[in-house]
Amino acid sequence: MNSKIKVIPLGGVRENGKNMYAVNINDGIYILDCGLKYPENELLGIDVVIPDFSYLEENRDKIVGVFLTHGHADAIxxxxYFLSEFNVPVFGSKMTIELAKISVADADEVTDFDDFHVVSDRSEIDFEDVRITFFRTTHSIPGSLGIAVHTDAGSIVYTGDFKFDQTASxxxxxxYSQLTKLGDQGVLALLSDSSNAENPTPSASENQISDYINGVFNDHQGRIIVASxxxxxxxxxxVFNAAAKTGxxxxxxxxxxDKIVKTxxxxxxxxLPDQELLIENAKDLEKLEPNQIVIIQTGKMGEPIKALQRMANGEQKDINIESGDLVFITTTPSTAMETTVAKTRDMIYRADAEVKMIADEMNSSGDASQNDLQLLINILKPKFFIPVQGEYRLLASHAGLAKQLGYNDSNIVIxxxxxxISIDDDEIWISAGLDLADTMIDGSGIGDIGNIVLRDRKVLSEDGIFVAVxxxxxxxxxxxxxxxxxSRGFVYVKANKDLMNEASEIIEKTVKNNLEHKEFDWSNLKQDVRESLSDYLYQQTKRHPVILPVIMEVNQHHKRTNKKHSKNNKAEELAKAEKKANNNK
Structure with a gap:
């Protein structure tokens, strides 16, 4: 009997990061990766974005487990947040599981979770109608694994982040033998990394990158600040090797x-090429000459660019960028970060330091280039192809690479x-769609920030706020x-007296109109004030500030209290007079 197979991307497609894919086979759901993404600039105040778990909440009894490819944030x-809602086993390589434990340990809701399982490329996990195996891949972190979900119709293969490097340690x-074996056994569908699918240039080997880093360290005589x-x-x-070689x-x-390196x-x-290579205290740097120092800066949650901005502005607590420093950016920023990186470089030069980026000199990506992607397809020979992990243009580029190898639209789903995505022996098609939204994390709030709040934050940042009491x-x-x-962030009040006077008159007129001619309703009154004021302010300034009308009602309670008190006094006086008259009788 053929398995009923469905693949549902819960994240990781048409975006950077947040990889999470639900593979439904018969009555079981196998979750591949559970990642987050860092917000773009328009998500004001948002710390991170995670997948929408609503579909999994509706089918929680069917979840078999979570299977992780590697230890980066886009995968773990x-x-x-997931484990605070679902108590299911988590599988990954030794390195991946240790990093997952670090991530989970910082969350109070799941500190007691201990259902982690270490696997390797030789592991096989048998379930009733599914078998899970793993294969080793090359990425920028050790312990990276691809995942194969074996069914009676063939295997569903998910690569995770990968590239091919013949010089890799x-x-x-x-x-490669495991990949060949998988291809020979029959791959029904391939979910393949598209993060670098637009790049026709082969990725530089890690040996080439090592030589380049050594050269940079040899050539500079001052401090080196490495952003990674x-x-x-x-x-x-x-970086450790280059530092040791250059003293x-x-x-x-x-x-x-610090946590990741120690793990x-x-x-x-x-x-460590030298057991005394690491300096524990920033104050000890003062004892060294500039040409003896390397500082590795990653910033909050491993994101180094914003930390460099603070260092360039002299805002970092311990270490800031100084004249004569070399800032060596070894990360490859996404397209969305290009403007931010350019601004950061300018700030570094203003601090009288120098900047170098590996990405300017070579293709140092940890993800597969076009040749690597086509080689993988040729090795695995999948019946159907699903490009994942990347924005739409990258998925479309990856689909184009598959078409060059003979695949057509009936074999490919973007x-x-x-x-x-439903799959059987002969066909792949999109059978339905789930209404999924991003879940945004802001401080301790999970999912309580929606589009309306973000829209208001955007308006506040651009046009300010106008309060009318x-x-x-x-x-x-x-x-x-x-x-x-x-007014805050809208106009300078003292310089715009005519505008404020006219606005005051419009508000007063609108309020009187509501009081005299309409059935009174608080919400309608505030809405009328908001609309009339918004129209006027836009006509005068071409801006749309957030308008907050505050309507207060005068309190008449004290008058009623006084009247009641007066009546009580009169009653007491009458009672006393009546008592006195009776006594006289």
């Missing part, structure tokens, strides 16, 4: 980086988030005093 970052080496993603372990190793000591800046050292996934006497149907107006 949403685990703390044993910790990062791709097992905290979990890019291979880059950390290359430098290394200081790790950032709590995230990698403990697992022997990272090695998915959207929430698409339910009015006091009314509803009983007498009149405005007690002239409206009090306050």
């Amino acid at each position: 970052g949403a685990l703390p 044993h910790l990062y080496h791709t097992d 993603v905290a979990s890019n372990i291979i880059r950390m190793q290359q 430098r000591k290394v200081f790790l800046s950032g709590q995230d980086l 990698a050292l403990k697992l022997s996934m990272l090695k 998915p959207n988030k929430g698409d339910v 009015v006091t009314i006497d509803r009983k007498k149907k009149r405005v007690i005093s002239a409206p009090k107006l306050t």
Whole structure:
């Protein structure tokens, strides 16, 4: 009997990061990766974005487990939030599981979760009608694994982040024999990394990158500040090696980086070429000459660019960029970050320092280039192809690479988030769609920030706020005093007296109209004030500030209390007079 197979991207398609794919086979749901993404600029105040779990909440009894490809945030970052809702086993390589534990340990709701399972490229996990196997891949972190979900119709293969590098060390080496074996056994559908699908240039080998880093360290005579993603372990190793060769000591800046490096050292996934290479205290840097210092900066949650901006402005607590420093950016920023990176470089030069980026010199991406992607398709020979992990243009580019190899539109699906992709022996199609929204994390709030709040934040940041306070006497149907107006981030009040006076008159007129001619309703009154004021302010300024009308009603309670008190006094006087008359009788 053929399995009923559905693949549902819950994230990771038509966006950067947030990888999460639900593979439904018969009555089981197998979750591949559980990642987050860092927000773009328009998500004001948002810390991170995670997938929408609503579909999984409706089908929680069917979830078999979570299977992780590697230890970067785009694959494991949403685990703390997921595990606070679902108590299911988590599978990954030794390095991946250790980093997942660090991520989960920081979340109070799931500190007692311990259902982690370490697997390797030799592991096989048998369920009733499904078998899960893993294969080694090359990425910028050791322990990266691809995942194969075997069914009676063939396997569903998910690559995770990968590239091919013939010079990769044993910790990062791709097992080509396993890939060939998978292809021979029959791959029904391939979900393949599209993060670098537009790049026709072959990725530089890690040996080439090591030589380049060594050259940079040899050529510069001052301090070197290395900006890198905290979990890019291979880059950390290359920096450690270059520092040791040039007689430098290394200081790790950032709590995230310190935890990750210590974990990698403990697992022997990272090695110190010199046991005295690391400096524990920033104050010890003062004892060294500039040409003896390397500072690795990753910033909050491993994101180094904003940390560099603070350092360039002299706002960092311990270490700031100084004249003569070299800022060496070893991360490859996404397209969405290009403007931010350009601004950061300018700030660094203003601080009288120098900037170098690996990405300016070579293709240092940890993801597969076009040739690598086509080679993988040729090795696995999938019946159907689903490009994942990337914005739409990258998915479309990856689909184009598959078409060059003979695939046609009937064999390829470019998915959207929430698409339910059904697969059988002969056909692949989108059978339905789930209404999924991003879940935004702001501080301790999870999912309580929606589009309306974000829209208001955007308006506040662009056009400011305008507050109008009015006091009314509803009983007498009149405005007690002239409206009090306050502006923040909209116009300078003292320089715009005519505008404020006219706005005050419009508000007073609108309030009187509501009191005299309409059935009174608080919400209608505020809406009328908001609309009339908005129209006027836009006509005068071409801006749309957030308008907050505050309507207060005068309190008449004290008058009623006084009257009641007066009546009580009269009653007491009458009672006393009556008592006195009776006594006289």
